[in-house]
Amino acid sequence: MCGLCLPHCPTYTVSQQEGESPRGRISLVKAFLEDQLDPSPALGQHLQSCTTCLKCQQVCPAKVDFEAIIDAGRSAYRQHLPLFPRLLQTLLIHSLGSRLGQMMIKAGLPLARRLNRSTTSPLGQLARLAASIPKRNNNTPIKAASRLSGQSVLLFQGCSGQVMDQNALDSAKQLIRAIGFEPLLSASSDCCSALAQHAGLSDYARKQQLQLRQKWAKLPCCDVISIASGCGNQLDQLDTAGLKHWDIHQWLLAEDAFNKLKPRSLNKKVLLHVPCSLHANPAAVAAMHQLLAKIPQLEVHEFNDNLHCCGAGGVQLITPEASNYALAQRKAQTIAAAEVDLVLSANVGCSSQLRMALDRRVQKIDIIHPIELLARQLS
Ligand code: SF4
Ligand code: SF4
Known part of the structure; x- marks a missing residue:
């Protein structure tokens, strides 16, 4: 007290x-x-x-x-909880946790984008969320290593990552292949359970955790790599059946082959958002800075209010309360004042929240994952 x-x-x-x-x-x-x-x-x-x-x-x-x-x-x-938000949360969380559900969400995105975005109703939020999902890039891929190490790593795709952050996942796969590893992909239905747990769906969260443990216990390899810090934070707290979990920035830096790659220079100013889920892992934040420092001429600034949440956590992305908008607007003001070319965030929920906040201010700045920028400069 x-x-x-x-x-x-x-x-x-x-x-x-x-x-x-x-x-x-x-x-x-x-x-x-x-x-x-x-x-x-x-x-x-x-x-x-x-x-x-x-x-x-x-x-x-x-x-x-x-x-x-x-x-x-x-x-x-x-x-x-009122019936509609409760059903919406349950439906979205269960759909994200299955391959069929993810396919249905992807198919429904064009329709969701056409809903009225200007209301504070759950449907208005759904429309903003759908509009915040970037289209899949067709960038030139990074060349895979000519000699493979013969080792595999498990790339944890995450339920929302597969729907909302496909570009970051593509970049992660390319970076892993570029240094001679083969990425095994976690199944569509593999979810870290954070969303269900924080929505109060505790039985469903426990079921997801058990499924993950049972599957991973049968794997012959390997390290598990996550790219979304929200999933990573949750995986750090779970029993991962003996597999070692890594944040992707830390894993890349620990590989000699990666440190031999030479990204092209980029004369731009970027603003780095450090998600709350990374604050408990200062080594990952340091690794993120070290990776970005490999891009010559890149000017990296951190949000001056990085210690303040963007408001995306919990179930706020799906069914936001009033305080969520105030927190998002505070971030949008910071981005506008910083006059940067690009914003970077290592968590899919935060990226969506920042895109939605900027959309309300009718301002277009790309918000991407740090490894996406790295992949661009290596392609
Ligand atoms: S810091 Fe907050 S949570 Fe901890 S004892 Fe004080 S009031 Fe309670
Ligand atoms: S929003 Fe406030 S109460 Fe909730 S986890 Fe963050 S600091 Fe704690």
Whole structure:
């Protein structure tokens, strides 16, 4: 109850309300689980608006496991959510977790893009989200290494990555082949379970985790590489059946063959967004900087408010609360003021959120994954 986490909480900084703070949310979950509080819409809003950025957990001197508390609160409250957002969350999360569902989402994107984007309704958010998904590039691929090492690595594609970040996945595959490895691809239905867990679908999240463990226990190899920091953060917390998980920036840097590649120079200014899910992994952030430093003439700036969440976490991308828009707008203002050529982000959710925020300001700046830029300069 010390309150030291309050100034670090993005939703508290925009609202200044105790119920929008970590301490407030902990008290609300406690009272609700002890039957001292009714499942009111206000309670639901305070639980849903948390972006699960876990800044509170990182600064808490008592090491309170906030993630477990908010997940438990959301899981218990879930049946009281209004019907439409609840169905929309369930439908999207289950669809993302299956090959057929992903195909249906991809087929439905053109229609979703035509919905009215200017409303704050769940359908308006769906339209903005669909419009934020970039088209697949046809860039010249990087040449694969002439001599293969004979080793494989498992590239964790992630459920939303396959729908929303195909260009970053293509770049990762090319980079892995360029240094002589063969990327094995995780199955379409393989999901790290973070989305389901943070939406309060705890049974479904556990099922996804069990499936992943059972599959990976049968693999003869190898290292697992993730490209989205949100998935990576979740995989770090799971039992990966003896496979070693790597963030892609760290894995590439650790390979001699990669360090021999020479990217072309690029005389541009880029703004690097460090997702909240990477704040707990400073080595990965350092690796990202080291990789970008390999591109001659590239000027890399970090967001001056990198410590503040963009608002995409939790279930905010699907069913946002009001604070989400304020957080996204704050990032859009930072991007506009920085006057950069390109924005980089290593998390698919954050990239989508930043694209949506810029779209509202009718401003077009490419937002791509750092490895996408690296692949471009090596192609
Ligand atoms: S996880 Fe982030 S948004 Fe949620 S209470 Fe903690 S600091 Fe605030
Ligand atoms: S979560 Fe930690 S930092 Fe925040 S009020 Fe409780 S004890 Fe203090």
